[in-house]
Amino acid sequence: MSQPILLLNCGSSSIKYQLLDPAQPGPQAVGIVQRIGQDMSTIDHEVGDSEYHEDVPFADHTEAVAAVVRMFEDHGPSLSDVVAVGHRTVHGGSAFVESTLIDDAVVAKLEELSDLAPLHNPPGIAGIRAAEAVLPNVPHVAIFDTAFFSTLPAEAYTYAIDADLTAKYGIRKYGFHGTSHSYVSKKAAEFLDRPLGELKTIVCHLGNGASISAVDGGVAVDTSMGLTPLQGLVMGTRSGDVDPGLPKYLNRAAGMSVDDVDAMLNKASGMGGMCGYTDMRDIKSQIEAGNEQAQLALDVYVHRLVGYIGSYIAILGGVDALVFTAGVGENADHVRGPVVRRLKGLGFDLDESANLVRSKQAREISTPESQVRVLVIPTNEELAMAEETLEVIGKL
Numbered sequence: 001m002s003q004p005i006l007l008l009n010c011g012s013s014s015i016k017y018q019l020l021d022p023a024q025p026g027p028q029a030v031g032i033v034q035r036i037g038q039d040m041s042t043i044d045h046e047v048g049d050s051e052y053h054e055d056v057p058f059a060d061h062t063e064a065v066a067a068v069v070r071m072f073e074d075h076g077p078s079l080s081d082v083v084a085v086g087h088r089t090v091h092g093g094s095a096f097v098e099s100t101l102i103d104d105a106v107v108a109k110l111e112e113l114s115d116l117a118p119l120h121n122p123p124g125i126a127g128i129r130a131a132e133a134v135l136p137n138v139p140h141v142a143i144f145d146t147a148f149f150s151t152l153p154a155e156a157y158t159y160a161i162d163a164d165l166t167a168k169y170g171i172r173k174y175g176f177h178g179t180s181h182s183y184v185s186k187k188a189a190e191f192l193d194r195p196l197g198e199l200k201t202i203v204c205h206l207g208n209g210a211s212i213s214a215v216d217g218g219v220a221v222d223t224s225m226g227l228t229p230l231q232g233l234v235m236g237t238r239s240g241d242v243d244p245g246l247p248k249y250l251n252r253a254a255g256m257s258v259d260d261v262d263a264m265l266n267k268a269s270g271m272g273g274m275c276g277y278t279d280m281r282d283i284k285s286q287i288e289a290g291n292e293q294a295q296l297a298l299d300v301y302v303h304r305l306v307g308y309i310g311s312y313i314a315i316l317g318g319v320d321a322l323v324f325t326a327g328v329g330e331n332a333d334h335v336r337g338p339v340v341r342r343l344k345g346l347g348f349d350l351d352e353s354a355n356l357v358r359s360k361q362a363r364e365i366s367t368p369e370s371q372v373r374v375l376v377i378p379t380n381e382e383l384a385m386a387e388e389t390l391e392v393i394g395k396l
């Protein structure tokens with residue numbers, strides 16, 4: 001008997017969802033809502049060979065989840081057989097280091113953590129509430145982005161600030177996108193036919209949010225996101241690393257409050273802040289049309305990423321595989337190309353034509369001469385979430 005699980009992955013700008021039974025090949029339905037909060041959003045719902053598309057503006061994630069439910073009602077499959085719902089939950093803080101059955105106390109704790117993930121925990125909570133209203137009689141499970149990084153060594157997760165403040169307020173590097181980094185590093189070992197336990201891997205999860213991790217023998221040893229999903233790489237609307245002196249300077253020079261600066265760094269920075277476009281597809285066409293700001297933004301993005309890769313090679317003491325994943329990593333050859341070319345001096349050799357191949361399959365984009373294997377591996381946070389959900393409900 002089929003035991004379908006509904007998976008909801010509320011990202012900052014999107015909701016990805018799947019209905020799947022991990023024991024059966026392939027999902028029963030897959031969908032994505034994109035550009036939530038922008039002038040026009042889209043929803044795409046796939047059931048078998050049938051695809052349904054709508055252009056509708058969704059102001060927030062609550063409206064978007066309602067539309068997802070409507071897609072199932074209008075086009076199937078029915079949600080009446082669903083045995084559990086798995087929710088991607090971005091910030092678990094120190095409270096949650098593994099997937100957890102959701103109850104009111106869990107939601108209350110997630111609300112407390114919202115300040116630490118302002119673009120993510122509120123949409124995630126909206127998703128939980130909306131799904132609980134539609135499917136009140138099945139278990140709902142939270143799968144945390146932070147869980148995979150609970151293994152980071154203290155030297156990697158400790159900020160060099162006052163130790164009493166650190167202890168009192170739980171300040172540390174938590175790391176995010178962990179479900180993806182974990183899934184993709186395992187898939188890399190399978191692709192290379194090497195035991196996970198002996199592989200040093202650097203995973204670049206480049207989506208609207210972006211992070212990079214260093215994984216040694218399947219265990220995360222460092223990652224670029226921090227206390228919040230703001231630290232690290234350049235992202236669609238987030239700055240990533242800046243001088244910690246910036247808030248004070250902007251306060252004095254521009255009269256901006258802490259909240260003003262935080263909103264600017266989270267929502268009006270990154271690629272959007274630098275050139276007005278947040279989507280790598282738009283940035284590519286802008287560059288082709290001669291937009292110099294777009295070219296500079298891409299150069300900054302690549303420069304930051306190359307710096308992190310070099311740093312993680314040093315931290316790992318060498319690397320076997322560099323893996324690109326998520327929306328940008330899987331699709332943007334104009335990002336992967338400049339990154340890998342700049343690493344030539346460290347033994348990376350890009351196969352230029354393999355880099356241009358468009359595919360939904362795991363693939364290699366380095367030449368046989370490359371000392372480091374460079375891979376593109378599609379992430380599947382929903383499949384990994386389904387396995388986590390099954391494990392939690394199996395214990396009930």
Ligand SMILES: Nc1ncnc2c1ncn2[C@@H]1O[C@H](COP(=O)(O)OP(=O)(O)O)[C@@H](O)[C@H]1O
Binds near residue numbers: 280
């Ligand atoms: N065909 C494509 N070419 C280049 N970039 C793409 C393409 N498709 C998606 N992207 C990039 O991927 C991003 C979305 O990545 P995704 O992993 O889905 O993000 P998130 O989960 O944070 O919403 C888009 O903002 C865009 O920059």
Ligand SMILES: CC(=O)OP(=O)(O)O
Binds near residue numbers: 010011012013120229
């Ligand atoms: C944590 C995070 O940045 O997630 P997303 O990439 O979905 O915005």
Ligand SMILES: [Mg+2]
Binds near residue numbers: 326
């Ligand atoms: Mg994502």
